[in-house]
Amino acid sequence: MGRSYHTIDSTSPPPPESPSVEDRRAAIAELGEALRTLVEQAAASESPADELRRAAALVREATIPVGKQQRTRGQIPSADDLLGGVRMHNPVCGDGSAIAPPLRVEVVEGKAVGTCTLGLVYEGPPMYAHGGISALLLDQILGYATSVAGHPGMTVRLDTQYRAPVPLRTPLRLAAEVVGVDGRKVTARATITTESEPDAVLVEATGLFVALRSDQSERLFGEALHPDASNPAAAHD
Numbered sequence: 715m716g717r718s719y720h721t722i723d724s725t726s727p728p729p730p731e732s733p734s735v736e737d738r739r740a741a742i743a744e745l746g747e748a749l750r751t752l753v754e755q756a757a758a759s760e761s762p763a764d765e766l767r768r769a770a771a772l773v774r775e776a777t778i779p780v781g782k783q784q785r786t787r788g789q790i791p792s793a794d795d796l797l798g799g800v801r802m803h804n805p806v807c808g809d810g811s812a813i814a815p816p817l818r819v820e821v822v823e824g825k826a827v828g829t830c831t832l833g834l835v836y837e838g839p840p841m842y843a844h845g846g847i848s849a850l851l852l853d854q855i856l857g858y859a860t861s862v863a864g865h866p867g868m869t870v871r872l873d874t875q876y877r878a879p880v881p882l883r884t885p886l887r888l889a890a891e892v893v894g895v896d897g898r899k900v901t902a903r904a905t906i907t908t909e910s911e912p913d914a915v916l917v918e919a920t921g922l923f924v925a926l927r928s929d930q931s932e933r934l935f936g937e938a939l940h941p942d943a944s945n946p947a948a949a950h951d
């Protein structure tokens with residue numbers, strides 16, 4: 715369990731947090747790690763049916779304490795710090811996410827550089843990553859690159875070229891950088907390689923991001939980000 719939360723700039727120290735927030739984050743990360751182990755071992759499991767049914771019953775039981783207090787769609791997780799870049803449940807980087815590899819990202823010489831290893835749970839073709847997972851990783855690191863460059867926005871276009879399959883259970887390296895800014899439109903490029911062969915590009919992508927106008931932000935994110943907005947768009951579930 716590390717403190718490598720999804721931060722905007724890993725070189726600047728995080729602001730001090732209350733002990734209770736830190737403790738919840740640590741607990742969320744601990745649960746996330748346990749969940750990731752579970753889903754990876756489930757994807758790789760060759761255990762007999764009775765063992766799998768026993769596991770299913772245990773998991774159903776484990777769901778009870780986790781489900782006791784739930785947030786709605788319109789509520790930001792209390793352990794998150796959006797401005798500080800802490801997103802505990804981000805499905806790519808979040809320490810609390812069962813489905814995040816998780817990708818670790820830092821800024822190196824102006825580029826966003828990410829590392830992760832994909833388990834069998836991400837399998838598409840036998841032994842290799844599902845193409846959608848590669849796109850997921852690339853979208854995230856492209857978004858990170860645009861944010862740390864001072865141009866955060868939403869993806870409106872993601873062009874992905876798959877040059878070679880991405881091997882599972884192999885350390886990977888991602889890199890992304892902004893290559894153009896045109897008003898609210900920002901273009902960034904990113905690659906996936908293995909760590910051992912950083913010059914052999916497996917997948918590359920160009921992303922177009924658009925910075926939101928304030929009215930777009932209020933319409934899309936409603937009371938989640940704008941508690942005083944008169945047009946709350948966030949649905950409650």
Ligand SMILES: CCCCCCCCCCCC(=O)SCCNC(=O)CCNC(=O)[C@H](O)C(C)(C)COP(=O)(O)OP(=O)(O)OC[C@H]1O[C@@H](n2cnc3c(N)ncnc32)[C@H](O)[C@@H]1OP(=O)(O)O
Pocket residue numbers: 721722723799853854855856857858861862867868869870871897898899922924926930
């Ligand atoms: C470090 C911290 C961590 C931060 C790290 C965070 C990483 C997160 C990474 C994940 C990012 C995501 O997944 S984001 C989620 C996936 N993306 C989405 O759901 C976005 C869905 N799209 C939309 O809601 C909308 O397109 C908006 C609100 C983004 C934009 O509204 P719009 O009406 O389409 O565009 P508008 O504002 O009028 O136009 C702005 C300009 O962009 C152009 N434009 C708009 N769409 C396109 C397009 N598909 N292809 C080309 N150009 C386009 C317009 O022509 C216009 O150009 P011109 O006329 O000015 O020349």
